[in-house]
Amino acid sequence: MEDKILAGFKKDFSVIKLKGFVKSHRLHNTGIGKTFEDLIGITENNNFLADYKNVLELKSSRELSNSMVTLFTKAPHPKGVNSIIREIYGESDKETGGLKIIHTTVSTLKFNNFFGKFGFKLRIDEDKRRIYLLIKDLEKDKIENIEIYYDFEDIQKIVEKKLDYIAYIKAETKIEKGKEFFKFKKATLLNGLTFDKFIQFIKEGLILYDIRLGVFRSGKKEGKTHDHGSGFRILKNNLDKVFKVQEF
DSSP states (O other), X not given: OHHHHHHHHHHHHHHHHTTOOEEOSSSXXXXXXXXXXXXXXXXXXXXXXXXXXXXXXXXXXXXXOOXXXXXXXXXXXXXTHHHHHHHHHOEEOGGGTTOEEEEEEEOSSSOOOBTTTEEEEEEEETTTTEEEXXXXXXXXXXXXXXXXXXXXXXXXXXXXXXXXXXXXXXXXXXXXXXXXXXXXXXXXXEXXXXXXXXXXXXXXXXXXXXXEEEEXXXXXXXXXXXXXXXXXXXXXXXXXXXXXXXXX
């Protein structure tokens, strides 16, 4: 069944390639993913099943982008802790009138340095079956007394349901009269990632954790925490170290 679905995706992708440049279906950074999903006939969803016929998860990026590839995004436990993290450990942002934000990348290898005041680091606890986010006061050289974590069970469900097969789509872009257009050129099939490997690659620093906490700038939630996609990511040049790679 999976072979038939993968073959079907390759056929559908070849049809989209022939369309050449198509206008973005959104105005911001998620436009490339939304545009491709519309072209291939996928309804936007937030469930635990993979995008394409519940087998193939879709990821996309602009061809010249140097960004990391997002594996998945998810808020940590306990509920509401993201707001606490931002308000206590964030950096004042002029664009939000001095409200605090956090944009930083974290690994298990060492504490990073966030604006010279705080450090963030991941720690794997095999006994409690959790991935902890540690925060250190760099000036005092002391780890903060706050518990932030992901349960192995939650991570395992996501890895097994959404990361078994991934199609990573690259697109050429151009701007005409203020509008962005995409030309979908290449797809890379990624597979072979298991939960045990996921944990091991976090330990090795190949899978990273991105904190992307800002604030809503208008509307009913103005001034409140806005998670812009905190989650687990991987550098593009490390894809072949984590996955089996097949390009088409």
